[in-house]
Amino acid sequence: MSAADVWIADLTVAPERLDLCWTVLDQSERDRADRFLRPTDRARYVASHAALRLVLAQPLACDPAEIRFVAGADGKPALAGSARGALNFNLSHSGARALIGTAPAAPLGVDVEFIRPIPDAGQIARTHFAADEAAALLALPPDAVEGVFYGLWTRKEAVVKALGTGLALPLDRFSVTLPPAPPRLLRWTGAGGWTLAEIAVDPDYAATAAVRSAEATVRSHRLPADWPADLG
Numbered sequence: 001m002s003a004a005d006v007w008i009a010d011l012t013v014a015p016e017r018l019d020l021c022w023t024v025l026d027q028s029e030r031d032r033a034d035r036f037l038r039p040t041d042r043a044r045y046v047a048s049h050a051a052l053r054l055v056l057a058q059p060l061a062c063d064p065a066e067i068r069f070v071a072g073a074d075g076k077p078a079l080a081g082s083a084r085g086a087l088n089f090n091l092s093h094s095g096a097r098a099l100i101g102t103a104p105a106a107p108l109g110v111d112v113e114f115i116r117p118i119p120d121a122g123q124i125a126r127t128h129f130a131a132d133e134a135a136a137l138l139a140l141p142p143d144a145v146e147g148v149f150y151g152l153w154t155r156k157e158a159v160v161k162a163l164g165t166g167l168a169l170p171l172d173r174f175s176v177t178l179p180p181a182p183p184r185l186l187r188w189t190g191a192g193g194w195t196l197a198e199i200a201v202d203p204d205y206a207a208t209a210a211v212r213s214a215e216a217t218v219r220s221h222r223l224p225a226d227w228p229a230d231l232g
Contacts, residue, residue: 002213004103006110006199009051009223011044011096017228018043021050024065024231048098051223052091054230055100059087064231076164090161097201099209106213109161111154112199113206121149129156130175130187137178150206151179155196158210159185183208 013021025033029049036042053064060067060083068080079086088108090101095114102108118124122145125134133152140148155176160169175187176196183196193214199207200220209218224230 002103002106002195002211002216004101004106004108004195004209004211004216004218005221006197006209006218007051007055007100007102007221007223008199008201008207009048009098009100009227010225011047011051011093011098013043013047013228017226018046020228020231021046024050024053024063026065026068044093044096044098047228048091048093050231051098051227052089052100054223054227055102056087056089059102059104072164074164076161092157092161092207095205097205097207099199099201099207101209103211103213103216106211106216107162107164108209108211109158109163110199110209111157111161111207112201113150113154115147115150115204115206118146118149121145125149125152128171130172132175132186133178147206148179151198151208152176154206154208155183155210158196158208159194162210162212179206 033042033046036045053067056067057064069077070080072078088103090108090110092099092111094112097112099110099112101110122138125137137145137148156171163169177184177186183198185194192212195211195213195216197209197218199209201207
């Protein structure tokens with residue numbers, strides 16, 4: 001049985017601690033951070049990528065700043081050098097939270113979404129989701145659609161991110177359960193088993209982890225409130 005760990009990070013980092021986050025990033029990450037126009041977006045990018053490095057450094061037994069990344073054949077980030085293939089990982093961030101998943105023996109994907117008003121949820125569902133998912137979502141009472149939409153979205157995105165296929169796998173090619181039902185695949189044409197797990201982030205967030213392994217154990221953790229201090 002495979003195992004995966006999912007870490008929740010609060011990205012509301014004080015300026016002096018954000019400076020610590022900046023020190024562990026490589027040049028490509030710094031260059032990308034500098035391209036953000038909004039200071040809040042820049043800060044959350046820096047904090048989320050520093051948190052990723054902090055989480056990966058523990059199983060790799062190295063300094064967070066020493067970690068190097070490459071793009072795989074499918075474009076999904078992977079570890080470079082001697083660490084390549086040693087650990088599967090995935091990062092997602094939305095609003096003020098980041099989700100970081102790691103698994104030594106199976107590909108995984110994670111997705112977190114800040115729940116905000118989305119008046120066109122029905123149109124998005126009809127356009128992008130499988131027909132059975134869209135029908136089930138639109139049959140809900142109007143005041144329930146928003147929360148369920150985001151839960152459904154994270155379930156599907158986590159699967160796509162685990163595959164590393166991006167838009168090569170349209171979201172209507174497979175079906176998943178809708179919240180509040182436990183997450184699982186309902187319609188899937190690919191080989192191999194899957195484990196989907198709902199991650200309890202905070203009341204205003206929906207989050208899911210998907211592991212390409214049947215009956216995998218998914219453990220959830222939180223970085224401590226002062227987590228950037230660990231980078232000093």
